Amino acid sequence: MDARRINRPRGPGPSRVPKLDFDDVMYGIHVVEEALAAGEALREIRVSDERKRDPLLRAILATAKERAIPVKFEQRAFFNNLPFKTHQGVIAIAPPFEYADLSDVLHHRRRTGHILLVLLDHLTDPHNVGAIVRTAECVGADAVVLPDRRSAGVNATVRKAAAGAAEHLPIVKVANINEAIRTLKKAGVWVAGADAGPEAVPLGTADFNRDLAIVIGAEGEGLAQLVRRECDYLVSIPLRGKTESLNASVAAGVLLYEALRQRA
Numbered sequence: 001m002d003a004r005r006i007n008r009p010r011g012p013g014p015s016r017v018p019k020l021d022f023d024d025v026m027y028g029i030h031v032v033e034e035a036l037a038a039g040e041a042l043r044e045i046r047v048s049d050e051r052k053r054d055p056l057l058r059a060i061l062a063t064a065k066e067r068a069i070p071v072k073f074e075q076r077a078f079f080n081n082l083p084f085k086t087h088q089g090v091i092a093i094a095p096p097f098e099y100a101d102l103s104d105v106l107h108h109r110r111r112t113g114h115i116l117l118v119l120l121d122h123l124t125d126p127h128n129v130g131a132i133v134r135t136a137e138c139v140g141a142d143a144v145v146l147p148d149r150r151s152a153g154v155n156a157t158v159r160k161a162a163a164g165a166a167e168h169l170p171i172v173k174v175a176n177i178n179e180a181i182r183t184l185k186k187a188g189v190w191v192a193g194a195d196a197g198p199e200a201v202p203l204g205t206a207d208f209n210r211d212l213a214i215v216i217g218a219e220g221e222g223l224a225q226l227v228r229r230e231c232d233y234l235v236s237i238p239l240r241g242k243t244e245s246l247n248a249s250v251a252a253g254v255l256l257y258e259a260l261r262q263r264a
Contacts, residue, residue, distance in 0.1 A: 023155040024094050027087040029056055034164020036063045040094055044070040048079055048089030057090060084156060097154040100170035102180060105143045106187050109211075115189060116141045116259055117213040121177055121227050123248055125219055126152040130161025131249035132216065137165035139260045145172040145180055145213075177215075181230040184213050191215060193223050193231035194251050196244075200236035208259035216252045 026035055026042075035042060045064050051057055052073050064071050079087055109115045118136045123129050129152045136144050152158060153173070159166050174180040181191050192206065193215040215231060217223035222245075228234065237246060237254050246254070 023153065024096055025156040026092040026094055026159050027082070027084055027090070027156055028160055029060070029088045029090055031160055031162075031164055032060055032090055032092045035092060035094065035167050036060065036067075038164070038167035040092075040167055042069050043093040043095065044072060045090065045092045046072045046074050046078070049073050049075055051089040054089075060090065084160070086160070097166070097171075099154075099173040100143060102143075102145065102172045102174060102183060105170055105172060106184075106189075109142065114209065114263065115211045116256075116263075117184070117189070118144045118252060118256070119177060119180065119191075119213055119215040120144065120146045120151065121215055121223055122147055122150045122218045123216065124150065124152050125248075126155060126157035127161045128152075128219060128247070128249045129154075130158040130163075130166070132252045133158065133162040133169060133171065134165040135249070135253045135256055137162075137169040139256045141169065141256065143170040143172050145174060145177075147177050148173050148175050177224075178226055178230050181213070181215070181227070185230075185232070187211075189213050190233075191231045192255075193217070193228055193234045194237070194255060195223055195228060195231075195234040196236050196239075197228075197234060200234035203235055203237050203254070203258060206233070206235045206258070207262075208255075209262040212259060214252070214255050214259070216248055216255075219248050 026032055032045065045060065047057060047061070061071060079089060082091070116139070118132060118141055120129060120132065123146070129146065133144050146153070154166055154171055184191060189211045191213045192208070194217060215223060215227060235255065237251055
């Protein structure tokens with residue numbers, strides 16, 4: 001099966017699965033609720049026949065009716081044919097995700113307090129990207145920036161892992177991370193790269209109370225050499241155990257909450 005397509009099986013019946021663009025699907029009760037709360041212009045919602053009277057779905061169905069969003073009730077076979085299994089009997093079809101523009105993010109930067117951005121240097125695991133988006137939104141970051149190529153875009157898995165945060169936080173897609181870093185530096189934003197090298201500043205002494213962009217490197221590889229050189233400074237997270245590194249989304253969480261602590 002194509003990872004981005006759900007093919008229509010042969011034969012008639014209401015359980016036939018139409019072609020859906022995987023990137024436009026949201027799945028899971030909380031994700032659909034958050035999309036509705038954010039005013040997302042959903043095209044339609046599909047609910048399992050087995051859950052049509054479930055109290056947990058009452059708010060979703062009521063909001064869909066209020067906003068005239070079509071709701072279709074599907075048999076079990078429809079959901080069995082989906083490529084993701086944690087759908088909880090509800091999916092929504094959204095318009096293609098609308099990425100923000102970096103220049104707009106900088107133009108609308110807050111007048112009080114410092115801007116906080118997260119740049120992802122070619123992270124390919126959508127679970128990591130979604131988790132970072134969720135944490136970034138929780139700490140009040142201004143945007144997450146990711147490259148157009150060799151990176152997980154905002155698809156169904158990212159939206160699920162972000163637990164609705166992708167509907168509230170601007171996500172920027174750029175052609176080149178290095179060029180984005182140079183743009184930020186020209187705008188007066190300091191760029192700190194997460195790195196375990198000897199030249200990195202220990203987390204406890206790093207200054208995050210400034211206009212800041214935190215760069216998180218790819219899973220297993222860390223920051224690309226050119227990205228590392230573009231950073232104003234590098235920051236290391238102390239490790240006391242035998243494991244050599246943190247998961248990318250965990251490292252991002254540690255750095256973001258340190259930024260929040262310093263700014264508080």
